[in-house]
Amino acid sequence: EVSAALLHGRRNVLLIIADDGGFEMGVYGNNRCQTPHLDALAAQSLVFSRARTSVSSCSPSSRAALLTGLPSHENGLYGLHHDVHHYNSFENVRSLPAILRENGIRTGIIGKKHVGPASAYIFDYEQTEENNSIMQVGRNITRIKPFFLYVAFHDPHRCDHENPFYGHFCDKFGNGEPGYGHIPDWTPVHYKPEDVLLPYFVPDTEAAREDVASQYTTISRLDQGVGLVIEEIRKASMADDTLIIFSSDNGISFPNGRTNMYEPGLAVPMFIKSPYDESRRGEMTDIQANLLDIVPTVLDWFDIDYPEYHILKPSQPIKLTGKSLLPLLNDEKGVESDTFFGSHITHEITMNYPMRAIIQEERYKLIHNLNAPGTPFPIDQDFYLSPTFLDMLNRTLNGRPLRWIKELKDYYFREEWEMFDLKTDPKECVNVHRKKKYKEKFSELKEKLFQWQKSTYDPWLCAPHGVLLENAEGPFCAPLHNRKYIKEL
Amino acid sequence: EVSAALLHGRRNVLLIIADDGGFEMGVYGNNRCQTPHLDALAAQSLVFSRARTSVSSCSPSSRAALLTGLPSHENGLYGLHHDVHHYNSFENVRSLPAILRENGIRTGIIGKKHVGPASAYIFDYEQTEENNSIMQVGRNITRIKPFFLYVAFHDPHRCDHENPFYGHFCDKFGNGEPGYGHIPDWTPVHYKPEDVLLPYFVPDTEAAREDVASQYTTISRLDQGVGLVIEEIRKASMADDTLIIFSSDNGISFPNGRTNMYEPGLAVPMFIKSPYDESRRGEMTDIQANLLDIVPTVLDWFDIDYPEYHILKPSQPIKLTGKSLLPLLNDEKGVESDTFFGSHITHEITMNYPMRAIIQEERYKLIHNLNAPGTPFPIDQDFYLSPTFLDMLNRTLNGRPLRWIKELKDYYFREEWEMFDLKTDPKECVNVHRKKKYKEKFSELKEKLFQWQKSTYDPWLCAPHGVLLENAEGPFCAPLHNRKYIKEL
Ligand SMILES: [Ca+2]
Ligand SMILES: [Ca+2]
Ligand SMILES: [Mg+2]
Ligand SMILES: [Mg+2]
Numbered sequence: 001e002v003s004a005a006l007l008h009g010r011r012n013v014l015l016i017i018a019d020d021g022g023f024e025m026g027v028y029g030n031n032r033c034q035t036p037h038l039d040a041l042a043a044q045s046l047v048f049s050r051a052r053t054s055v056s057s058c059s060p061s062s063r064a065a066l067l068t069g070l071p072s073h074e075n076g077l078y079g080l081h082h083d084v085h086h087y088n089s090f091e092n093v094r095s096l097p098a099i100l101r102e103n104g105i106r107t108g109i110i111g112k113k114h115v116g117p118a119s120a121y122i123f124d125y126e127q128t129e130e131n132n133s134i135m136q137v138g139r140n141i142t143r144i145k146p147f148f149l150y151v152a153f154h155d156p157h158r159c160d161h162e163n164p165f166y167g168h169f170c171d172k173f174g175n176g177e178p179g180y181g182h183i184p185d186w187t188p189v190h191y192k193p194e195d196v197l198l199p200y201f202v203p204d205t206e207a208a209r210e211d212v213a214s215q216y217t218t219i220s221r222l223d224q225g226v227g228l229v230i231e232e233i234r235k236a237s238m239a240d241d242t243l244i245i246f247s248s249d250n251g252i253s254f255p256n257g258r259t260n261m262y263e264p265g266l267a268v269p270m271f272i273k274s275p276y277d278e279s280r281r282g283e284m285t286d287i288q289a290n291l292l293d294i295v296p297t298v299l300d301w302f303d304i305d306y307p308e309y310h311i312l313k314p315s316q317p318i319k320l321t322g323k324s325l326l327p328l329l330n331d332e333k334g335v336e337s338d339t340f341f342g343s344h345i346t347h348e349i350t351m352n353y354p355m356r357a358i359i360q361e362e363r364y365k366l367i368h369n370l371n372a373p374g375t376p377f378p379i380d381q382d383f384y385l386s387p388t389f390l391d392m393l394n395r396t397l398n399g400r401p402l403r404w405i406k407e408l409k410d411y412y413f414r415e416e417w418e419m420f421d422l423k424t425d426p427k428e429c430v431n432v433h434r435k436k437k438y439k440e441k442f443s444e445l446k447e448k449l450f451q452w453q454k455s456t457y458d459p460w461l462c463a464p465h466g467v468l469l470e471n472a473e474g475p476f477c478a479p480l481h482n483r484k485y486i487k488e489l
Numbered sequence: 490e491v492s493a494a495l496l497h498g499r500r501n502v503l504l505i506i507a508d509d510g511g512f513e514m515g516v517y518g519n520n521r522c523q524t525p526h527l528d529a530l531a532a533q534s535l536v537f538s539r540a541r542t543s544v545s546s547c548s549p550s551s552r553a554a555l556l557t558g559l560p561s562h563e564n565g566l567y568g569l570h571h572d573v574h575h576y577n578s579f580e581n582v583r584s585l586p587a588i589l590r591e592n593g594i595r596t597g598i599i600g601k602k603h604v605g606p607a608s609a610y611i612f613d614y615e616q617t618e619e620n621n622s623i624m625q626v627g628r629n630i631t632r633i634k635p636f637f638l639y640v641a642f643h644d645p646h647r648c649d650h651e652n653p654f655y656g657h658f659c660d661k662f663g664n665g666e667p668g669y670g671h672i673p674d675w676t677p678v679h680y681k682p683e684d685v686l687l688p689y690f691v692p693d694t695e696a697a698r699e700d701v702a703s704q705y706t707t708i709s710r711l712d713q714g715v716g717l718v719i720e721e722i723r724k725a726s727m728a729d730d731t732l733i734i735f736s737s738d739n740g741i742s743f744p745n746g747r748t749n750m751y752e753p754g755l756a757v758p759m760f761i762k763s764p765y766d767e768s769r770r771g772e773m774t775d776i777q778a779n780l781l782d783i784v785p786t787v788l789d790w791f792d793i794d795y796p797e798y799h800i801l802k803p804s805q806p807i808k809l810t811g812k813s814l815l816p817l818l819n820d821e822k823g824v825e826s827d828t829f830f831g832s833h834i835t836h837e838i839t840m841n842y843p844m845r846a847i848i849q850e851e852r853y854k855l856i857h858n859l860n861a862p863g864t865p866f867p868i869d870q871d872f873y874l875s876p877t878f879l880d881m882l883n884r885t886l887n888g889r890p891l892r893w894i895k896e897l898k899d900y901y902f903r904e905e906w907e908m909f910d911l912k913t914d915p916k917e918c919v920n921v922h923r924k925k926k927y928k929e930k931f932s933e934l935k936e937k938l939f940q941w942q943k944s945t946y947d948p949w950l951c952a953p954h955g956v957l958l959e960n961a962e963g964p965f966c967a968p969l970h971n972r973k974y975i976k977e978l
Contacts, residue, residue: 009900076573076575084565084801085948086565086577086579088577089576090575136511161958189742207498217860305765312572312573331713348948349567349948349951350843350948350949350957352841353840359668371860371863371864372863373863374860374862374863374864375863375864375953376858376953376969376971379956379969380956381957381958384956384958384969385958385967386969393969393970396970397970412969412971459837459838459839460839463839464864464865467868467869467870467873468839468870469650469870469873469874478873478874480865480868480882480901481882481885481886481897482865482901
């Protein structure tokens with residue numbers, strides 16, 4: 001059986017994912033960090049200004065969401081997959097590589113996999129951290145020519161915890177200097193702290209500037225790696241029938257970034273190059289995109305229906321949260337700018353800090369912090385060791401100005417509900433959920449978020465003030481009456 | 490190869506575990522709840538007055554700890570195993586059935602297994618909830634005659650959440666009345682609310698008395714089931730070479746009980762009958778016992794050494810926390826009354842509330858609540874629906890007296906450190922950790938608990954005020970400086 005998609009010549013998909021990558025590239029207005037290959041790819045792509053991950057946790061949560069099209073709480077991979085954390089998706093979740101393999105598409109992964117259980121995420125060809133060094137894998141791109149190829153770079157992830165010897169962003173790994181080894185296809189680019197562009201959410205300090213300079217070096221390495229992948233596709237004569245998607249698994253590892261539901265944690269670069277739809281190449285779209293859209297987009301490309309099945313109970317059929325982005329490649333109005341939904345549970349096993357988020361009209365954003373207000377926001381091992389955070393900690397202790405958009409105290413202790421008007425307050429500094437002006441919108445967002453959680457079978461539906469129960473009419477929340485005591489603390 | 494243990498005729502072990510079972514039996518001074526078979530077994534056993542589980546979470550955490558000899562945080566099974574929770578132990582943990590099978594012991598399980606991954610907990614013979622109804626399994630005891638047999642009753646677990654039709658404690662399941670089915674080998678015993686003995690930690694209310702009366706019916710069913718198992722052992726002529734251990738996985742599901750580190754959550758009945766050591770039969774020992782002692786006890790019985798191995802890192806060799814209890818069967822001084830250590834992380838997936846506990850000299854008890862003070866203590870679905878808890882909730886809402894040892898507010902919101910002097914305050918009502926008199930003891934317990942966490946590779950070693958890092962000298966805690974802000978809330 002030959003599908004309509006194959007008849008139309010839609011043959012391959014190349015999905016390239018950066019690890020903690022941000023907007024440090026020309027196409028997104030950064031003229032300091034050198035990313036000629038990413039910019040060249042972007043010039044042939046539709047570029048997304050409003051793409052987000054539904055969960056800002058390193059690889060596992062975000063990548064499991066990306067590969068299943070289901071938010072964290074629904075696919076079962078609640079936190080990091082490796083080491084003591086050892087979270088796994090539900091065994092019977094239907095992942096993109098599984099669906100594609102069933103439909104005769106050859107699948108491959110090169111790079112960081114970081115999801116499990118293994119049986120749920122089998123690719124025909126696998127070169128991952130499971131059989132390679134995490135730092136090296138993702139650059140050996142010449143070994144394979146599959147139809148769906150997922151290239152998952154470890155760049156520009158931090159190295160502070162696992163491999164501090166190689167610099168804060170592994171930026172010295174393989175640079176040819178004594179002791180650092182040699183990556184033959186990489187020409188290191190170095191940056192001066194005074195030349196970097198500081199995002200608004202990074203403190204304006206010497207420590208942070210040096211940190212960002214290291215990050216840039218690794219982003220330029222990522223850029224060269226992307227160039228090599230694209231060149232291989234071209235040399236293999238697959239450029240004419242391959243859909244190329246570039247994005248990142250989550251925001252950069254700086255304050256308000258990775259592991260947060262604030263915009264710097266959620267927002268990711270994304271661009272999509274189709275060999276057929278050339279009309280919008282180099283254009284920027286403001287349509288809201290989510291990594292949860294990747295599965296429907298790739299299935300649309302191959303003209304494959306998402307299977308009908310359930311994970312836990314027959315009465316809970318699985319539906320995708322996202323939508324295909326393909327129609328956008330021809331027409332800005334081809335896709336509605338829908339509501340963003342996000343779901344975060346934990347990152348490292350000790351970092352249980354469940355959050356849910358909704359963004360409507362690209363303006364009204366509501367975050368539900370289920371562990372607030374008494375539990376401090378957790379700090380991951382990598383970020384703790386970063387020059388940026390250690391400097392923030394020391395400045396706070398010594399009473400020196402933080403040169404940041406808020407105080408550390410505010411970062412640790414959050415209100416249960418955080419509502420931001422992104423139009424008037426894009427930096428998310430003013431929590432408006434108690435303001436009269438936003439009262440109705442607050443209720444509306446709360447209700448929409450609740451309904452989404454319900455439709456995706458969220459076990460945390462009733463947290464933290466109720467217990468999730470079920471009767472003949474379905475799930476409902478029984479009140480715990482633990483709320484009124486919180487203020488008394 | 491024939492081991493010394495086999496030469497001495499130590500052939501079989503029968504391990505019987507109740508589900509949420511407490512002290513409602515004659516041998517522990519309760520003359521209302523009828524348990525003739527348990528009392529008869531106890532009369533031939535050494536009875537423990539001070540046995541505890543290291544984790545008070547339904548089956549998985551406690552049972553994984555029981556079957557591995559390792560606390561929750563070390564065996565990797567951090568919470569419930571079934572449904573959305575889907576926690577598993579580390580794949581390469583070495584469980585008791587695995588070690589016994591390697592040593593030529595035939596192993597069987599009848600009843601509630603509730604641990605995973607399957608590969609780590611294989612028994613030669615399995616009749617569990619995986620291939621039977623959870624309510625029926627544990628009574629089909631006539632099918633097997635293995636050497637290590639683990640009979641895990643579902644009695645007297647609550648039914649409020651999963652099967653409310655059968656009564657609060659499944660006490661109507663199989664009672665022969667229309668609609669409830671029929672268990673042929675069970676003669677239901679019924680109790681009047683006014684006749685039950687209320688433990689001090691249960692409110693003295695009509696609702697709670699009725700709840701306890703239902704519980705008693707199910708305990709009497711457990712008792713009859715234990716009688717049937719023992720009778721089968723006798724009929725199979727195995728009574729003369731079988732070690733019989735009876736205990737429960739955690740405390741009863743009442744306030745301060747299951748899911749708590751308070752004594753009603755930790756304390757479990759335990760008695761051990763040896764066919765050889767008759768001198769102390771019917772005696773009570775005050776030596777501190779822990780479910781973590783089961784693995785070393787059974788291995789001692791079979792004269793098998795615990796294997797040398799590691800779970801995550803070669804530099805972290807696995808050592809058991811517990812000790813063999815066998816020497817006690819002859820001599821009260823055969824075992825030292827050592828320090829109790831406990832480790833709890835979550836129960837249902839939404840109930841993340843990590844706690845660590847230490848008890849020294851059976852008097853000084855310290856609990857570390859890692860999510861306190863701002864996160865309310867979580868309530869599980871079963872307990873929420875119980876008449877006891879619903880009545881507590883309604884009394885609190887209506888301002889009626891709770892008739893309990895504390896207020897609901899205190900139950901929800903706990904201090905980070907709770908220290909009790911069990912000698913002067915056995916009900917754990919007075920937190921003494923700030924009192925001058927206990928200052929030194931507090932420091933000592935904190936340090937001992939920290940050292941135990943370190944020696945068992947606890948990922949939560951530094952929570953909640955530090956980040957766990959490692960240098961050449963080993964793990965250390967880097968401070969977050971999030972503590973001083975807590976009081977400002
Ligand atoms: Ca990442
Ligand atoms: Ca239990
Ligand atoms: Mg990491
Ligand atoms: Mg249960």
